[in-house]
Amino acid sequence: MMLQLDHIETYLDQFHILQGVSLSVQAGSITVLFGRNGAGKTTTLRSIMGLAPIRHGQIRYLGEEIGHLPTYSIARKGIGYVPENQGIFHDFTVEETFRLAMQKNDDEQKEKLAWMLDLFPDLGHYWKKKSGHLSGGQKQMLAIARAYVNSNGLLLIDEPSKGLAPIMVEKLMFHIESMKQKTTVLLVEQNFMMASMIGEQYYLMDEGKIVRGGAMQELKDDADTRQKYLGIA
Numbered sequence: 001m002m003l004q005l006d007h008i009e010t011y012l013d014q015f016h017i018l019q020g021v022s023l024s025v026q027a028g029s030i031t032v033l034f035g036r037n038g039a040g041k042t043t044t045l046r047s048i049m050g051l052a053p054i055r056h057g058q059i060r061y062l063g064e065e066i067g068h069l070p071t072y073s074i075a076r077k078g079i080g081y082v083p084e085n086q087g088i089f090h091d092f093t094v095e096e097t098f099r100l101a102m103q104k105n106d107d108e109q110k111e112k113l114a115w116m117l118d119l120f121p122d123l124g125h126y127w128k129k130k131s132g133h134l135s136g137g138q139k140q141m142l143a144i145a146r147a148y149v150n151s152n153g154l155l156l157i158d159e160p161s162k163g164l165a166p167i168m169v170e171k172l173m174f175h176i177e178s179m180k181q182k183t184t185v186l187l188v189e190q191n192f193m194m195a196s197m198i199g200e201q202y203y204l205m206d207e208g209k210i211v212r213g214g215a216m217q218e219l220k221d222d223a224d225t226r227q228k229y230l231g232i233a
């Protein structure tokens with residue numbers, strides 16, 4: 001397993017938010033984390049990144065325990081994180097965003113950037129444009145591409161479809177699916193229709209716990225579970 005969470009417990013202030021979350025992500029796959037608002041999906045990603053430190057449990061990345069490392073060490077191990085708000089600097093152009101992100105700027109990173117520009121041609125078209133002036137979908141692509149050039153294996157992406165028009169969501173999901181050739185993705189997504197088309201594995205969270213997990217097809221076939229935890233038939 002590329003990433004393995006074993007019974008992690010995370011508190012935010014005095015609140016016990018993650019109550020024994022276990023999940024695993026296989027290399028070269030897309031795993032989707034579903035759950036209604038407030039279920040703990042973002043806190044799970046933040047816990048993996050060390051931004052919401054875990055109090056108990058273990059997080060292993062490529063067999064190595066990373067659960068108590070600081071965020072910069074976790075990022076340096078090659079885990080890329082695309083937060084819900086994208087974390088983009090609006091005054092920077094697309095070019096400047098990559099220049100800042102690609103600290104190594106070695107052949108490997110250059111190759112990764114070339115692949116991203118191939119996958120997201122809009123970024124090349126708007127190379128000199130300020131990030132703040134990009135559309136919502138373009139900003140999302142920029143955030144994903146920036147995380148990708150610095151990661152070496154695993155990308156955590158938090159609700160990339162949020163606020164996007166349906167056609168844009170479709171395009172973005174298609175792009176994320178293409179990324180599977182070269183990376184592994186743990187995706188938090190509320191859009192079941194779209195995410196279930198690209199993800200092979202899923203986990204379903206409710207009230208800080210994983211309540212279901214397995215092959216995506218099982219959730220596709222299980223309208224009762226979807227209704228119960230996601231409110232969709």
Ligand SMILES: Nc1ncnc2c1ncn2[C@@H]1O[C@H](COP(=O)(O)OP(=O)(O)OP(=O)(O)O)[C@@H](O)[C@H]1O
Pocket residue numbers: 012013015017035036037038039040041042043044
């Ligand atoms: N700083 C905080 N202090 C206390 N509780 C918090 C804090 N941040 C989030 N929470 C609570 O933790 C729970 C999990 O939040 P989280 O953002 O992980 O959920 P989520 O599944 O990502 O939700 P959404 O789909 O709405 O983004 C929620 O009940 C939320 O109110």
